Amino acid sequence: MRSSPLVLGVLASGRGSNLQAILDAIDAGRCPARVAVVVSDRKDAPALERARQAGTRAVHLDPRAYPDRPAFDGAIATILDGVGVELVCLAGYMRVLSAELVRRYRSRILNVHPALLPAFRGLDAQRQALQHGVKVAGATVHFVDEGVDTGPIVLQAAVPVLDDDTEATLAARILAEEHRLYPEAIRLYAEGRLEVAGRRVSVRAGA
Ligand code: GRF
Secondary structure (H helix, E strand, C coil): CCCCCEEEEEECCCCCHHHHHHHHHHHCCCCCEEEEEEEECCCCCHHHHHHHHCCCEEEECCHHHCCCHHHHHHHHHHHHHHCCCCEEEECCCCCCCCHHHHHHCCCCEEEEECCCCCCCCCCCHHHHHHHHCCCEEEEEEEECCCCCCCCCEEEEEEEECCCCCCHHHHHHHHHHHHHHHHHHHHHHHHCCCEEEECCEEEECCCC
16 A cells, blocks of 8 residues: 555755656645655765755765675665655666665666667766767656666657757756656656556556
8 A cells, every 4th residue: 555645765866856856746736745765875966955955854875885785775775664665766866776676676666867768778868869869869767677777667758859959958858858757757656557567567547
């Protein structure tokens, strides 16, 4: 049984604009969830400050203080479990999750990626798109599996690539879609409307 509002834990390494979009959507009543904790591997991540501003618990964990990735992720899991997290949202989280963490929250971890997966996985997706010369780019929200940006796709939105685009202008156009899609995907999850069958995620009709 999912609680209402759904309890979220957000992992973020940087700017935190997707975290902000989630917080804003919750405030506006567009996303029946509550961010219980934000964890960052970077002490100076603006995402932590955004969390504090919103009155949300903000935790920095230094990966260098742990012997390996499973140990670091174990510490993250302890924090997430401690607040009763139901859904983990990666929002600009720059570390690959250990297989243990993925297994622990199987089908309960979402990520947002600035490309139309399966194209342009990994880092600098917008640069990859420009270098490849695609005419359409976009954003993807997907469940996280053991691979990098390989999990089942929940929602996607496309944007045009313009002739005079730079990495920055394309990233900004994509980011606006990320900010729309991510709270929407969380809402669908919270409402129990996402059905995962292998790689395919279908959205059940709402009440
Ligand atoms: C976003 O483009 C997201 O798709 C990618 O990293 C960026 C994070 O931005 N995974 P922000 O920290 O949410 O502002």
